[in-house]
Amino acid sequence: MKVRVKFAKYGCMKFIGHLDVMRFFQKAIRRAGIDVAYSTGYSPHQIMSFASPLGVGMYSNGEYMDIEVRTSLDVRTSLEVRTSLEAKAPAENVLMPQMSSAEMCRRLNEVSVPGIEILSVKALPESAGNAMASVAAARYTVYFKDPALNFHFLDSCLEDFLAQPAIMVTKETKKGISQMDLRLGIYECRVTADGSLEFLVDASSGGNIKPALLINALWRFAGRKRLSYFAGQSYAQEEELPLIALQQVREETYTNTGTAESPVFVPLDEVGEEF
The missing domain is CATH 3.30.1360 (Gyrase A; domain 2)
Incomplete structure (x- = not known):
């Protein structure tokens, strides 16, 4: 499942370049216990893309990162989400995320640092393009x-x-x-x-x-x-x-x-x- 993470970058973090921000999120995702998907091959890496690299020295209230998370059957998923997904597939075959978007947002903020705040986590439709191309x-x-x-x-x-x-x-x-x-x-x-x-x-x-x-x-x-x-x-x-x-x-x-x-x-x- 594709997930879009919105975050803010401010304070002393404005001096941190894009590559270091990417490395930070790779570690934060592991620490938050998010079951992120990895690429295949000799050197697997987290499937992740950013909308538009932010220049060093700039603040932002609207940065975006796309990740791909693994899914599993979860009977605790809210009725509203299950109902919307069941319209596309039989209930017994619906794959649900292992944690809610609110829980994922909370966990990422708990392992974050001053200057980076996770604002929202949303599931993307299959037809959505990646953040950078969008x-x-x-x-x-x-x-x-x-x-x-x-x-x-x-x-x-x-x-x-x-x-x-x-x-x-x-x-x-x-x-x-x-x-x-x-x-x-x-x-x-x-x-x-x-x-x-x-x-x-x-x-x-x-x-x-x-x-x-x-x-x-x-x-x-x-x-x-x-x-x-x-x-x-x-x-x-x-x-x-x-x-x-x-x-x-x-x-x-x-x-x-x-x-x-x-x-x-x-x-x-x-x-x-x-x-």
């Missing part, structure tokens, strides 16, 4: 670490920025430097009442927009407005806004249940159900 968009909140600073200098120019037919930026990839148009991948962008910058952008494998690309495009577009707004700040004259001055938070990761022309974004855990 990612279509992500929502971010960005704010200055210095509480005296904010993004209100964008209030008078954000509408003009989004009205551009194209927003070209230079993107560095493994294959070299290329040009990328951000405009089609920006679904929402606004400055909140408290001066934070909030945006919903394309996070798919084909058009992934990293927050830094959008932030620096806005920084350059603001031009004179940010020069006067940040008068006296050492980085006001710089072409790009030093990301060390900001705290980036990935609020949620979405899949698209609509079409490419008319997307309908829903959180990745909404395609599953508790068990």
Whole structure:
């Protein structure tokens, strides 16, 4: 059975890279006593995949991991879950998980560390794609670490920025430097009442927009407005806004249940159900 785990990453854990997070969960799953499935072959490993690796230094309230757990007959399973499964197979042949989603969530939190919190555990339908292939968009909140600073200098120019037919930026990839148009991948962008910058952008494998690309495009577009707004700040004259001055938070990761022309974004855990 495929299970999707949603978790938050914050505090000192923001400095832990993706590979170490993956190793942490491999150990946490064993310590929690979850009967996870392993791959076959000479070097078996837990069947596990992550939606989208989080950059070092970023917080997140919406990270996702898919695992595959073994199943067994369990007469203690709730009547609601059994009824829904019996619609697909005879009762005597229904394979049920060895523990409920609430129990799995509780056990993982008990063996977790400060900075990683399990938020939900959901069973996925067989038709669901894996977490990484399902990612279509992500929502971010960005704010200055210095509480005296904010993004209100964008209030008078954000509408003009989004009205551009194209927003070209230079993107560095493994294959070299290329040009990328951000405009089609920006679904929402606004400055909140408290001066934070909030945006919903394309996070798919084909058009992934990293927050830094959008932030620096806005920084350059603001031009004179940010020069006067940040008068006296050492980085006001710089072409790009030093990301060390900001705290980036990935609020949620979405899949698209609509079409490419008319997307309908829903959180990745909404395609599953508790068990």
